[in-house]
Amino acid sequence: xxxxxxxxxxxxxxxxxxxxxxxxxxxxxxxxxxxxxxxxxxxxxxxxxxxxxxxxxxxxxxxxxxxxxxxxxxxxxxxxxxxxxxxxxxxxxxxxxxxxxxxxxxxxxxxxxxxxxxxxxxxxxxxxxxxxxxxxxxxxxxxxxxxxxxxxxxxxxxxxxxxxxxxxxxxxxxxxxxxxxxxxxxxxxxxxxxxxxxxxxxxxxxxxxxxxxxxxxxxxxxxxxxxxxxxxxxxxxxxxxxxxxxxxxxxxxxxxxxxxxxxxxxxxxxxxxxxxxxxxxxxxxxxxxxxxxxxxxxxxxxxxxxxxxxxxxxxxxxxxxxxxxxxxxxxxxxxxxxxxxxxxxxxxxxxxxxxxxxxxxxxxxxxxxxxxxxxxxxxxxxxxxxxxxxxxxxxxxxxxxxxxxxxxxxxxxxxxxxxxxxxxxxxxxxxxxxxxxxxxxxxxxxxxxxxxxxxxxxxxxxxxxxxxxxxxxxxxxxxxxxxxxxxxxxxxxxxxxxxxxxxxxxxxxxxxxxxxxxxxxxxxxxxxxxxxxxxxxxxxxxxxxxxxxxxxxxxxxxxxxxxxxxxxxxxxxxxxxxxxxxxxxxxxxxxxxxxxxxxxxxxxxxxxxxxxxxxxxxxxxxxxxxxxxxxxxxxxxxxxxxxxxxxxxxxxxxxxxxxxxxxxxxxxxxxxxxxxxxxxxxxxxxxxxxxxxxxxxxxxxxxxxxxxxxxxxxxxxxxxxxxxxxxxxxxxxxxxxxxxxxxxxxxxxxxxxxxxxxxxxxxxxxxxxxxxxxxxxxxxxxxxxxxxxxxxxxxxxxxxxxxxxxxxxxxxxxxxxxxxxxxxxxxxxxxxxxxxxxxxxxxxxxxxxxxxxxxxxxxxxxxxxxxxxxxxxxxxxxxxxxxxxxxxxxxxxxxxxxxxxxxxxxxxxxxxxxxxxxxxxxxxxxx
Numbered sequence: 001x002x003x004x005x006x007x008x009x010x011x012x013x014x015x016x017x018x019x020x021x022x023x024x025x026x027x028x029x030x031x032x033x034x035x036x037x038x039x040x041x042x043x044x045x046x047x048x049x050x051x052x053x054x055x056x057x058x059x060x061x062x063x064x065x066x067x068x069x070x071x072x073x074x075x076x077x078x079x080x081x082x083x084x085x086x087x088x089x090x091x092x093x094x095x096x097x098x099x100x101x102x103x104x105x106x107x108x109x110x111x112x113x114x115x116x117x118x119x120x121x122x123x124x125x126x127x128x129x130x131x132x133x134x135x136x137x138x139x140x141x142x143x144x145x146x147x148x149x150x151x152x153x154x155x156x157x158x159x160x161x162x163x164x165x166x167x168x169x170x171x172x173x174x175x176x177x178x179x180x181x182x183x184x185x186x187x188x189x190x191x192x193x194x195x196x197x198x199x200x201x202x203x204x205x206x207x208x209x210x211x212x213x214x215x216x217x218x219x220x221x222x223x224x225x226x227x228x229x230x231x232x233x234x235x236x237x238x239x240x241x242x243x244x245x246x247x248x249x250x251x252x253x254x255x256x257x258x259x260x261x262x263x264x265x266x267x268x269x270x271x272x273x274x275x276x277x278x279x280x281x282x283x284x285x286x287x288x289x290x291x292x293x294x295x296x297x298x299x300x301x302x303x304x305x306x307x308x309x310x311x312x313x314x315x316x317x318x319x320x321x322x323x324x325x326x327x328x329x330x331x332x333x334x335x336x337x338x339x340x341x342x343x344x345x346x347x348x349x350x351x352x353x354x355x356x357x358x359x360x361x362x363x364x365x366x367x368x369x370x371x372x373x374x375x376x377x378x379x380x381x382x383x384x385x386x387x388x389x390x391x392x393x394x395x396x397x398x399x400x401x402x403x404x405x406x407x408x409x410x411x412x413x414x415x416x417x418x419x420x421x422x423x424x425x426x427x428x429x430x431x432x433x434x435x436x437x438x439x440x441x442x443x444x445x446x447x448x449x450x451x452x453x454x455x456x457x458x459x460x461x462x463x464x465x466x467x468x469x470x471x472x473x474x475x476x477x478x479x480x481x482x483x484x485x486x487x488x489x490x491x492x493x494x495x496x497x498x499x500x501x502x503x504x505x506x507x508x509x510x511x512x513x514x515x516x517x518x519x520x521x522x523x524x525x526x527x528x529x530x531x532x533x534x535x536x537x538x539x540x541x542x543x544x545x546x547x548x549x550x551x552x553x554x555x556x557x558x559x560x561x562x563x564x565x566x567x568x569x570x571x572x573x574x575x576x577x578x579x580x581x582x583x584x585x586x587x588x589x590x591x592x593x594x595x596x597x598x599x600x601x602x603x604x605x606x607x608x609x610x611x612x613x614x615x616x617x618x619x620x621x622x623x624x625x626x627x628x629x630x631x632x633x634x635x636x637x638x639x640x641x642x643x644x645x646x647x648x649x650x651x652x653x654x655x656x657x658x659x660x661x662x663x664x665x666x667x668x669x670x671x672x673x674x675x676x677x678x679x680x681x682x683x684x685x686x687x688x689x690x691x692x693x694x695x696x697x698x699x700x701x702x703x704x705x706x707x708x709x710x711x712x713x714x715x716x717x718x719x720x721x722x723x724x725x726x727x728x729x730x731x732x733x734x735x736x737x738x739x740x741x742x743x744x745x746x747x748x749x750x751x752x753x754x755x756x757x758x759x760x761x762x763x764x765x766x767x768x769x770x771x772x773x774x775x776x777x778x779x780x781x782x783x784x785x786x787x788x789x790x791x792x793x794x795x796x797x798x799x800x801x802x803x804x805x806x807x808x809x810x811x812x813x814x815x816x817x818x819x820x821x822x823x824x825x826x827x828x829x830x831x832x833x834x835x836x837x838x839x840x841x842x843x844x845x846x847x848x849x850x851x852x853x854x855x856x857x858x859x860x861x862x863x864x865x866x867x868x869x870x871x872x873x874x875x876x877x878x879x880x881x882x883x884x885x886x887x888x889x890x891x892x893x894x895x896x897x898x899x900x901x902x903x904x905x906x907x908x909x910x911x912x913x914x915x916x917x918x919x920x921x922x923x924x925x926x927x
Contacts, residue, residue, distance in 0.1 A: 122169060455487060497514070607858075
């Protein structure tokens with residue numbers, strides 16, 4: 001007898017142990033949930049009707065430093081997979097190596113970014129050697145937890161949304177990952193998901209790797225099914241199923257995907273979590289820069305603290321629909337796009353109705369989906385296809401319905417078919433000789449049956465027609481369920497129950513007496529609890545990180561990753577070399593990210609978020625003996641975007657220098673200008689000896705020219721100061737591309753995303769400097785102004801790292817010096833403090849959601865010695881967009897309390913130079 005693979009993926013179905021299934025999968029990320037609550041979250045997901053989990057495995061979570069691995073405690077991925085199996089769920093395992101997930105660097109270890117000659121996320125031998133080390137750790141765990149080994153893993157995803165990234169050889173790269181997985185005896189199917197529909201760019205169409213799709217549409221997009229059906233057809237031609245590994249969280253959209261033939265429905269982040277520690281990412285969800293909040297919550301069914309949201313009921317109802325139609329739905333196929341729907345929908349004056357899309361059920365009949373996206377009820381009629389007559393129905397506002405047509409009643413244990421029903425069939429159960437079929441509808445309607453055997457009906461609502469037809473009319477279920485019952489001659493009994501949708505959403509089951517058993521979600525009280533907390537506070541030196549051990553002399557400022565610093569805070573210190581007879585105008589911070597707070601001799605100059613570019617801080621004053629720059633890596637970008645240097649996936653963090661700016665020169669006027677005709681002439685045109693006196697003189701970018709695009713050459717000279725040693729050009733307001741030459745030497749390309757260029761290497765103090773700029777733009781685009789920052793670069797650099805462990809040590813040492821303090825707490829701009837409080841465990845023992853009211857402050861929150869959240873409260877121009885969850889609250893997990901109370905330590909930074917910088921109150925809400 002031939003062995004059947006535990007998992008089979010074909011164009012018609014996904015089969016698990018030979019049985020066709022519709023997989024409904026939710027993300028459950030063990031690294032964002034306390035270990036003590038893993039089982040709880042899985043049980044809650046099972047309650048919501050889901051049968052599958054998708055889970056990333058973050059490489060940089062398990063490789064804590066290069067070559068050091070940790071799979072214990074909160075990082076015990078194998079125990080998590082065992083719990084998934086024990087919960088009766090399947091698993092889509094996603095080990096990357098890149099996972100995105102709004103996680104620090106997409107889970108790529110930051111040490112990779114500091115290695116020269118290595119290209120991440122591509123068919124690069126050097127990079128793949130490191131990936132192989134990760135797979136050597138992770139793949140054996142996944143192998144042991146495959147379904148064929150008694151585990152829950154039914155497929156393994158390689159990479160993640162590679163089509164969003166500029167991989168030069170997707171086929172070679174994915175094939176290399178495939179070969180690694182197979183070498184580790186991964187026997188379940190391998191998949192690769194496309195983030196924006198690029199199946200080749202995402203999977204390379206490598207053999208033995210099945211492309212899947214991630215769709216994030218507007219839920220109400222009327223053309224969405226058309227798009228999905230085209231992908232489904234393309235995959236069916238490869239004898240592969242349409243599997244949607246990620247999509248939005250509304251079950252309204254999941255139903256639309258089901259109607260288009262999707263066999264895996266994977267709403268992303270139905271189970272929310274928390275980015276504990278310094279694991280947040282940064283990405284392009286802002287304008288364009290955004291910091292991800294520690295609260296990782298997109299509004300899915302289950303909140304970070306485990307609250308069940310109303311969408312849980314929608315998940316249960318969708319599961320009942322799928323289970324009711326069983327194998328017939330799991331093997332159903334939609335109509336091919338070129339055939340069009342066999343059904344005609346007469347909408348009349350109704351707007352916002354999407355559909356019909358029809359699934360051809362394997363065991364006969366059709367399931368037709370209609371969706372009303374409007375705020376008003378929509379009267380429509382359906383005809384054509386298997387509809388024997390025009391079917392009038394009314395779709396309530398914001399509703400969706402799956403209408404059965406010509407459905408065989410064999411699963412009901414009766415002979416005949418359900419010709420049509422305007423109510424949705426969502427539940428079928430058999431108790432001995434009794435079959436109960438449950439429908440839901442919020443409007444009056446009817447069902448038309450044809451029975452090939454005699455039934456005696458108990459209610460008057462069933463109208464007998466010719467040829468064994470029974471027409472059952474019902475009124476909307478607002479007044480409660482309506483039952484109709486028919487009895488066969490051999491004692492079999494058919495009970496038809498019609499209820500309203502709300503009752504169906506809350507239904508747990510139907511008893512033998514026909515009584516509906518309902519389940520309600522818990523109710524939650526969001527009123528703050530009246531708890532009395534004694535706060536204490538101690539002010540600390542803003543450069544207090546330097547008091548920790550490990551300060552090193554580094555000679556020249558450079559990115560933190562080059563010094564083995566990958567997360568958390570760091571303190572740069574340096575000597576100001578500006579001559580004492582020169583007055584400082586400001587401070588230039590070079591190539592900085594993510595958060596930099598600058599001090600001159602302990603005086604606060606400001607906090608900046610330059611996104612990897614340079615930035616100028618006006619800060620007049622005399623020579624400072626010492627500079628300090630407190631930096632924080634909020635997180636490496638989880639996405640690749642060229643609109644900010646720090647948004648590139650390989651971007652490094654920290655700063656590359658500080659400059660005391662003694663003069664800001666406006667060089668915008670009196671450039672010689674010529675239309676650039678031949679790009680190959682740039683070296684010649686940039687030569688200082690090139691004769692340009694015949695060129696017209698104009699402001700930078702000021703020549704009226706109608707070419708589209710324009711390619712111009714601008715030349716200008718200036719005499720640099722003899723006392724300066726640093727010169728930086730700032731193309732302020734540039735809307736184009738500028739290529740900069742100084743004294744004939746090509747330096748860099750400048751864009752609006754990074755408008756600074758350091759020209760110091762080409763300048764001789766006191767000697768004439770020739771600038772040549774080649775400018776490319778459209779006529780409408782602005783060239784902006786050209787500013788020159790002239791000054792003296794700081795020297796004699798020292799660097800101190802401060803990660804989670806060092807921060808906890810500092811909190812412990814400072815707590816003994818803290819004095820009792822009352823709220824509100826007000827701090828001067830630039831000031832830093834520790835705030836301490838002992839927090840009682842909530843009466844429910846589930847913990848607290850803590851909301852913070854305040855402005856102008858950045859908080860790093862430690863609970864029992866662990867960083868549990870980072871908040872940046874409203875206030876100040878430097879504050880970036882905060883995305884991903886609540887920007888002003890954090891969760892104290894109940895299991896992390898030490899007995900009946902837990903210790904809270906908050907590192908508070910006043911980061912709004914204009915103030916006020918205040919914590920008004922903390923509100924503790926029981927979860």
